[in-house]
Amino acid sequence: PLLQAPLTFLSFPGGEMCTQEAFRAQRSQLVGLLVSGSLEGFESVLDWLLSWEVLTWEDYEGLRLLGQPLSHLARRLLDTVWNKGTWGCEQLLAAVREAQAGSQAPELPDWDPHSPHPARDLQSHRPAIVRRLYSHVEHVLERAQERGFISRYEYDEIRLPVFTSSQRARRLLDLAMVKVNGLAAFLLQHIQELPAPLALPFEDAACKKYMCKLRTTVSAQSRFLSTYDGADNLCLEEIYTENVLEIHPEVGAAGAQQRGPTTLGLEELFSPHDHVNQDADTVLVVGEAGSGKSTLLQQLHLLWASGRDFQEFLFVFPFSCRQLQCMAKPLSVQTLLFEHCCWPDLGQRDVFQFLLDHPDRVLLTFDGFDEFKFRFSDCERHCSPTDPTSVQNLLFNLLQGNLLKNARKVLTSRPDAVSALLRRYVRTELSLKGFSEEGIELYLRRCHREPEVADRLISLLKATSALHGLCHLPVFSWMVSKCHQELLLQGGGSLKTTTDMYLLILQHFLQHASPTGCAARGPEPRLLQARLPTLLRLGRLALQGLGACCYVFSGQQLQAAHVDTEDISLGFLVRARRAVPGSAAPLEFLHITFQCFFAAFYLLLSADLPPSSLRHLFSCHRPGSSLMARLLPGLCVPGAWHKEDSVAALLQEADPNNLQITAAFLAGLLSQEHGDLLAECQASEKTLLRRRACARWCLARSLHRHFHSIPPAVPGxxxxxxxxxGFVWLIRSLYEMQEERLAREAVRGLDVDHIKLTFCSVGPAECAALAFVLRHLRRPVALQLDHNSVGDVGVQQLLPCLGVCKALYLRDNNISDRGICKLVEHALRCEPLQKLALFNNRLTDGCTHAMARLLSCKQNFVALRLGNNHITASGAEVLAQGLRANTSLQFLGFWGNKVGDKGAQALAEALGDHQSLKWLSLVGNSIGSVGAQSLALMLEKNMALEELCLEENHLGDEGVCSLARGLKKNSSLKVLK
Structure with missing residues (x-):
């Protein structure tokens, strides 16, 4: 409460209402009550008295003199109220009660935003308006200054640091009462549009001091970008670029099949949208390694700490899962928040009690759940916030809501690490897709302030589709920015694979660490050979870490792996983010993918690894099992942390997703492209050749076994x-090796008609790999890539395999007109392609000219589905031209667009004499009676159409009657809905 002392100690004789005499008798207690809180509480009482017109404006101005002691102002208020009689005394007590109940936000009643008396309305609803302005006063002040309602001097005076947000809101309202330039009318209208407030903020000194300290701590942790390279102090505000953040309609929900994903901004993370579980507290953000999950959380923290967003939370506690799993001792919620995030300097008990009493004002973020070695379980319930338990049990019960229920939690993870059990406790699941094409360009321009350098880099990317496809993951965009000199020097055309990029960044770091560091045209064998002992030590550390699910390394672990300061100085190991306060700063690899890369480097060049032990590395495996857990027992690494443990034993608990990345890197390092480079580092060229042969055989065999496990077709x-x-990663490994003959042999045994890769996180890089392998198929297949992240660049990567596709399904893939126009241009030369499914993308009228050309030129084309895009009547008219020249189309899906009556008329006229179309959907296209009449005339002529779908339109009685008349002359239609 704003006033700390309770009002109940005031007693009036005989239980009578307050009289002036009784009021005077209690004067000293009333003064004590009014000064028991802070100036904020006193001003809240004034707000109520002003709104009830107990105080005149003159009275109020005499009570808000700056610099006066609060006790002096309290006594002056009592004198003023006393002079107003019994009614005034009673109203003061009522105002105190309202101020003491200040945690309950006053309702803001509806009013006319165009009221002829805006200043009077602002005063009448002053308490609610102050509360409504609390989190938005900075924004409103800026708008008022932009519109010329307040001067720069008035703006700066209101924003003086000595004022709280509530006090700034009051001073803005005070200004509106005396200015006659329209400020009051502006505020009246603008305040109506602000979101509803939460409970009033606390005024407890210990809590306020703790919140201030927490904001300062979080701000310091998040101000500089440290996601990839600890060597650069990049200001997050200057470099941060929005990623594509999507929420998908709940599977099985009504209309989910017709709706595509919704793209959100970071500020909408907690906004009302589709909920998996309305009663849960956890927001789950999933994304592939390198998609920008950690940076997204860092931006969230910075926005909160700087007061620019997420101000509904008074406390934000950031945690890293890779750090949490290093905590061996049992701990409680209080220990977690205070000892491992931010310690309260005073009033620990009061602060913690406030957190327990107001969990809805608390946000906890947990980054990298995929790096938490403990599997989620809800078996062991723990409900005490003060009793200690294991770190995994504490985290699991926080996520379930058994601890700090109603506190919001944000959890980031790679998709495969999230079990169905954990999803039961998820409120909302969002997918982080990485950069859009515009995002890549914006990021590079922010990294390179010289426009010429940025322009050259962007032009290089657009001319190199493979490299452009990789850059949709921010980690690759960072690499391109970091290695811009090398890329511009060598052109970038030879860079196709993930391994190519990581070898380039390796070269970059080695050159900068060498005395004569300068840009070269490619990886230099001598540079690698000179640093080989260092690279092997880092590789051994990386492999040991993967085997133990350890991604943060203490000084003791570094010493055991013989990693010294010179090795660290290369820059691949950096200070761990959000290190535990008071402990020596541990180190971690720049990114989890770098740890996998160094592990692969060690597996390739270590003399301890027999070539035959690679045979299990590329095996298809059951979910949850380790790819390399079956390595030969003889594979022992000197200096392991536990002498009795071999690497094989350590890898039994390794994360399979990390080992898949390692397998792909190993395949890339074994490619012919990098053979000469690594032969210089390998003592025995024969050993390298044997390992390459073993890897080739293993990959081909694993794919053949996968194909042979496909069940036979159902009759008919x-x-x-x-x-x-897992299959996608095998394909990625084949692509990393870049061997055409191997790809041809791998798919030789594939005998299917339909390949389904839905919800498999297929992005542009995976599309390049699929095209590299599938183009060698002996007969055409239907390729289904629904619900992925193909995008325009991915479409371009798929073009080489379009010749073996008889159908291509690309639903929910964020594809625009640009990508589809490229696809159609290539499809005109691909005889087998007969079906395209493109619903739930970003297509507009701009793609319809290409579609019309496809229909008019390909007379074997049978199905085109364009539902739930953004095509209007103009696009429908263009498409109708292609339909007139087409004689083969059987299925046309147009639901969820905006063709209207005019578009329906154009389509109906084009289809009147069409002899092959069997199915037409125009659901949800704003078609009225005029369009229905045109479709009725089409039905009178068309004797091939069997099903017509017109739900969710506005046909009206006249339109329905027209269709009924058309049906009388039609003998082919079987379904009309």
Whole structure:
């Protein structure tokens, strides 16, 4: 409460209402009550008295003199109220009660935003308006200054640091009462549009001091970008670029099949949208390694700490899962928040009690759940916030809501690490897709302030589709920015694979660490050879870490792996983010993918590893099992942390996703492209050749085994292969090796009609790998890539395999007109392609000219589905031209667009004499009676159409009657809905 002392100690004789005499008798207690809080509490009492017109404006101005002692102002208020009689005394007590109940936000009643008396309305609703302005006063002040309602001097005076947000809001309202330039009317209208307030903020000194300290701590942790390179102090505000953040409609929900994903901004993270579980507290953000999850959380923290967003939370506690799992001792919620995030300097008990009493004002973020070695479980319930338990049990119960229920939690993870059990406790699940094409360009321009350098880099990317596809993951955009000199020097055309990029960044770091560091045209064998002992030590540390699910390394662990300060100085190991306060700063690799890369480097060049032990590395495996857990027992690494443990034993608990990345890197390092480079580092060229042969054989065999496991086709249906993400990684490994003959041999045994890769996190890089392998298929297949992240660049990467596709399904893939126009241009030369499914993308009228050309030129084309895009009547008219020249189309899906009556008329006229179309959907296209009449005339002529779908339009009685008349002359239509 704003006033700390309770009002109940005031007693009036005989239980009578307050009289002036009784009021005077209690004067000293009333003074004590009014000064028991702070100036904020006193001003809140004045707000109520002003709104009830107990105080005149003159009275109020005499009570808000700056610099006066609060006790002096309290006594002056009592004198003023006393002079107003019994009614005034009673109203003061009522105002005190309202101020003491200040945690309950006053309701803001509806009013006319165009009221002829805006200043009077502002005063009448002053308490609610102050509360409504609390979190938005900075924004409103800026708008008022931009519109010329307040001067720069008035703006600066209101924003003086000595004022709280509430006090700034009051001074803005005070200004509106005396200015006659329209400020009051502006505020009246603008305040109506602000979101509803939460409870009033606390005024407890210990809590306020703690919140201030927490904001300062979080601000210091998040102000500089440290996600990838600890060597650069990049200001996050200057470099941060929005990623594509999507929320998908809940599977099975009404209309979910017709709706695509919704793109959100970071500020909408907690806004009302589709909820998986309305009663849960956890927001889950999933994304592939390098998609920018950590940076997104860092931006959230900075926005909160700087007061620019997420101000509904008074406390934000950031945690890293890779750091949490290093905590061996049992701990409680209080220990977690105070000892491992921010310690209260005073009133620990009061602060913690406030957190427990107001969990809705608390946000906890947990970054990198995929790096938490403990598997989620809800078996062990723990509900005491003060009793200690294991770190995994504490985290799991926080996520379930058994601890700090109603406190919001944000959890980031790679998709495969999130189990179905954990999803039961998720309120909302969001997907982080990485940069859009515009995002890549914006990021590079922010990294390079010289426009010429940025322009050259962007032009290079656009001319190199493989490299452009990789850059949709921010980690690759960072690499391109970091290595811009090398890329511009060598052109970038030879860079195709992930391994190519990581070898480039390796070269960059080695050159900068060498005495004669300068840009070279490619990786230099001598540079690698000179640093080989260092690279092997880092590789051994990386592999040991993967085997133990350890991603943060203490000084003792570094010493055991013989990693010294010279090795650290290369820059691949950096200070861990959000290190535990008071402990020596541990180190971590720049990014988890760098740890995997160094592990692969060690597996390739270590003399301890027999070539035959690679045979299990590329095996298809059950979810949850380790890719390398079956390495030969003889593979022992000197200097391991536990002497009795071999690497094979350590890897039994390794994360399979990290080992898949390692397998792909190993395949890339074994490619012919990098053979000469690594032969210089390998004592025995024969050993290197044996390892390459072993890897080639293993990859081909694993794919053949995968193909042979496909069940036979159901009688009457096409044989289908529903691939899993593990299959995608095998394809990625083949692509990393860049061997055409191997790709041809790998798919030789594939005998299916339909390849389904839905929800497999297929992005542009995966599209390049799929095209590299699938183009060698002996007969055409239907390729289904629904619900992925293909995008325009991914479409371009798929073009080489379009010749073996008889159908291509690209639903929910964020594809625009640009990507589809490229696809159609290539499809005109691909005879087998007969079907395209493109619903739930970003298509507009701009793609319809290409579509019309496709229909008019390909007379074997049978199905085109364009539902739930943004095509209007103009686009429908263009498409109708292609339909007139087409004689083969059987299925046309147009639902969820905006063709209207005019578009329906154009389509109906084009289809009147069409002899092959069997199915037409125009659901949800704002078609009225005029369009219905045109469709009725089409039905009178068209004797091929069997099903017509017109739900969710506005046909009206006249339109329905027209269709009924058309049906009388139609003998082919079987379904009309």
């Amino acid at each position: 249906e096409a044989k289908s292969m529903h691939a899993m993400p």
